[in-house]
Amino acid sequence: MGWFFRTFYSTIGKKLIMSLTGLFLCSFLLVHLTGNFQLFKDDGGEAFNHYSEFMSTNILIRILEIGLFLGFALHMTEAFWLYFLNKRARPVAYAKNQASENSTLISRTMIWSGSIVLVFLLVHLKSFFFDHRIIGSELTMYQGVVQAFQDPLYSWFYVLAMVLLGFHLNHGFQSAFQTLGLNHKKYTPLIKTVGLLFSILVPLGYITMPLYFLFTK
């Protein structure tokens, strides 16, 4: 085994992949959110359709899309791999365990918040990627979004998933820097504040979309 595999096969190496892919996915969340704000432009979806047309045809974007897919795939693979390794490290559970005395529920349930966000991602890809880009639809992207969000079940599931994404980011954002070895009294308070704001504002930004279409259209 070369140094590369030895490094990334180790527990610390796996965590490094988790943190790097996690931060990469954070940047995606921001870009995706900013682009989607065009849904709110009052032009019957023209700007949004134009944007989505550009995103699905530009060659550079298509290449970056492969990177994004790999980022998701690596983050999930490592997450489940670590989950099972960590489970195996404690074969006998405590009869009485007061974990809430030493850690937050959010930090202990990353695999569950992440898994629900994964289910959301699959549903999301089915309605906005697979149906439109692979199969093809007579609806424009904007019409597709409006139609999807008029279904209360779909919209509220979206909201729930975003709340859990918020929990996931709340621990994940600052945790990524700790894993990269960046923990210092000089800048860690700043990282924690930015992480907290990121974990509230980004999911909140996404939540405005289903709620807007659910209640106004």
Added chain:
Amino acid sequence: MKLTLHVWRQKDAKSKGKFAVYQANDILEDMSFLEMLDVVNEELIAKGEEPIAFDHDCREGICGCCSLYINGRAHGPKRGITACQLHMRSFKDGDTIFIEPWRARPFPVIKDLIVDRTALDRIIQAGGYISARIGSAQDANAILIGHDQAEASMDAAACIGCGACVAACKNASAMLFVSAKVSHLALLPQGLPERESRVLNMVAQMDKEGFGACTNTGACEAECPKEIKITNIARLNREFLRATVI
């Protein structure tokens, strides 16, 4: 005080253990938790029963031997102390107390509440030392080390290797222990020649023993009797990166 104890009893590593319930009567609130167990054991011996086996040595919080998971917490409900420094005044008359051994695959139960922690020793053997000849004791200021640096190193060196970090971690990760050992040597000039090989070998041994990975919940820091900080884990990650990628 009268207490109801649910104690994990296990004959040996191969046997299947189970909880046994004991009534502890005439417990004084000034007794330490281990003295309370001594009293219970005296009664068991008087009745001709097998006393409860538990690890202990110094009984003043410096050896790291006592290793009890008391009412769902490593070393019991108080912060910054070992089980031997826990006093019965932390409990109320009539309380029910669960006493379990550390639970982790690399810490197999030897008997009752005693676990085999030699996995931590093997991690030390893999690199937690310096091999430079140090000769006889040096003049205290022969090697100049900045105050902050010396303090950070000493904070890490306070680790007594009790394994509470592993016991409290939901992943049974030993990273706080390993990070304390790596940090205390990486921060001193004597530790620098073997800086890279040390972190690589110790992490490799940690993984080989089957400890879990850190998910930064901070449970270890909260339960460490020596209050070792997870900033040390960040340093371990840095040292690892430095030795591999950089």
